[in-house]
Amino acid sequence: MRHVASEILKERKTKILSAIIHQYIKTGKPVGSNILIEKYNISLSPAAVRNLMANLEEEGYLTHPHTSAGRIPTDKGYRTYVNNLVKLQSFAVEEEGRIKKEYEQKHNEIETILSETSRILSGLSQYTGFVMAPKAQYDGIKNIELVQITKHQLLIILLTNSGLIKHKKIDAFLTQTQLVHLRDFLNKSLRGISVAQANKEIISHIINFKQHEEEFLRIAEKISDVFYDIQDDIYIDGTSNVVELPNFNDFESLKSLIKFNENKEKFIKIINKDFNSNGINVKIGSENMLDELKDLTIITTVYKNGEQAVGILGIIGPKRMEYQKMMSLVSHVSEMLNKFFKDKK
């Protein structure tokens, strides 16, 4: 067996590969040489196509489930398809209209917008859509409120620039005067800086606080912990879509999808870890490190509040999906969200 000279696919091969994947995405059935010629006006004989297919298989782009079956793409095959062939294609005008309308009807609660966005993603993709709330760590602090709810419990309420509201109770007691002092001080020194920054700086600030007392330092530490501990929210929608997919015969991957969606902490962790780079991220099957995701594709992108990328949104579906459409859907929806934040200002 000779070594394959080059990873660069010759044009004709590329065309065959593309056609196979396209056809497979459409029908879900292994693609044979004849069908290919019929439907994709390829001016070659079946035998020639078969040769090329055998080639592509040798190079790892295709496989076939059994000897006498047609070809199906491997993850590597999907990958080159995505890399080389898919141009971000403007989303159908009609659907763009639909998205816009959805947004206009909503009022200004950020939570509603995010949840609605995940619904839009799932609705238009027919897969599972998700939106991670603006990452509190990157978000600026807008306001801090303190409320003494019992003799032992102090409620800390944090408002961020994106409009998120986070709250947490800690064990502490402050007199009314102390409370007002601390609150005003915190707001004065932390307003505008990011939560991550605040977490680091709060202690040193407190020490410079003229009226500082031992008690304050102790509480400041706890508040610092609160900043550190903030859990990111995620909005997931359309898990049930997947059950409806006509060709989702693979019960195992359905199972793992449902499980994955339910375990939000894990979900968030994975997304934060593997999908935080700019542009459209596509991870196909085994490209996802998690074994449970080996039969699924995840497409994400980031969205921004001004210049700062604050969150991630995307869809999860079967490997066999319409990549072009889905990638441009994800891209579009993120643009809408960017615009929402811009308009809000």
Next chain:
Amino acid sequence: MRHVASEILKERKTKILSAIIHQYIKTGKPVGSNILIEKYNISLSPAAVRNLMANLEEEGYLTHPHTSAGRIPTDKGYRTYVNNLVKLQSFAVEEEGRIKKEYEQKHNEIETILSETSRILSGLSQYTGFVMAPKAQYDGIKNIELVQITKHQLLIILLTNSGLIKHKKIDAFLTQTQLVHLRDFLNKSLRGISVAQANKEIISHIINFKQHEEEFLRIAEKISDVFYDIQDDIYIDGTSNVVELPNFNDFESLKSLIKFNENKEKFIKIINKDFNSNGINVKIGSENMLDELKDLTIITTVYKNGEQAVGILGIIGPKRMEYQKMMSLVSHVSEMLNKFFKDKK
């Protein structure tokens, strides 16, 4: 065909019915006359048992999937089983211990407790567990905070006696002084009364407020709306459990369960409507008004903060479930939650 004389089952029939349901729950397979005699030491011949089974079928308690198959219970059959045969059976000590331990490790965030409770329900039942957060309407007001977050947006934060924190933005602007006045006033006049009550009374209170201004009245109205609009939260866990059930062969009901769990608003509505009576509620299959739930059983009970029933919790699973065990599980978990609220005081 003569009319069936009486709906009151004779003792022997009852025993047969009970045995059939028990066996069917265990195995998931239609139950025949021989197996019944072997395993439930019934001192009758197979033929006699068959007669009785035919009887029970005529009366609507049993059915069989095809001519030569054994019997399976109808919804009506399950129902009499639940009504007549199931005694609330104390939960296995070992499992009680497990629940307790789960609680002790948790700190005092009510949200954590509720979410954990739904996890316990699902974990111990292997079905889907859910807990509705204390119904804000029944809950007492503990504290109201107002924060002016922009020139146009006023954030209202509501703390309830159960420890829930609800917030909502409204369009309004108040000067610092106004804000403090209004906040203090609201707290003084509303603290302790229920949210539902507050919604009704807030306007009349405001009018009596000495320093009242036109502006206040307008805002008070909006706040009143906020009280009215409060959405109840629900914690659902273990949707994925159901996919794991070895015998959950019915794809349709799996689908509807997943869909139902995803549509939380609908979920909340149904639960609030059909499961708000005291004691253990059991709705079997078609007893649930929703067609999607016709193959599922829902078991719920209420839990209390002091004397006031504030929320509902329960499980959803296949009709073929271990009713005794599940009913006592639900009952137990609600007791634990009652105790949690009591201890918190």
Next chain:
DNA sequence: TATTAGCACTTCGCTATTATGAGTGCTAAT
């Protein structure tokens, strides 16, 4: 009269067999 033994009958689920057809790989000819 209630119960039982006996038996014919029904249906399912399983296995084996066979046919079909889609699709391949290889070879030899162009």
Next chain:
DNA sequence: ATTAGCACTCATAATAGCGAAGTGCTAATA
């Protein structure tokens, strides 16, 4: 390099056969 031709493979579908499980009915029995 491409193609026509052909033998071969394997999944899928259809068919038939058979045993097991279980019923309903009838006639005998306590």
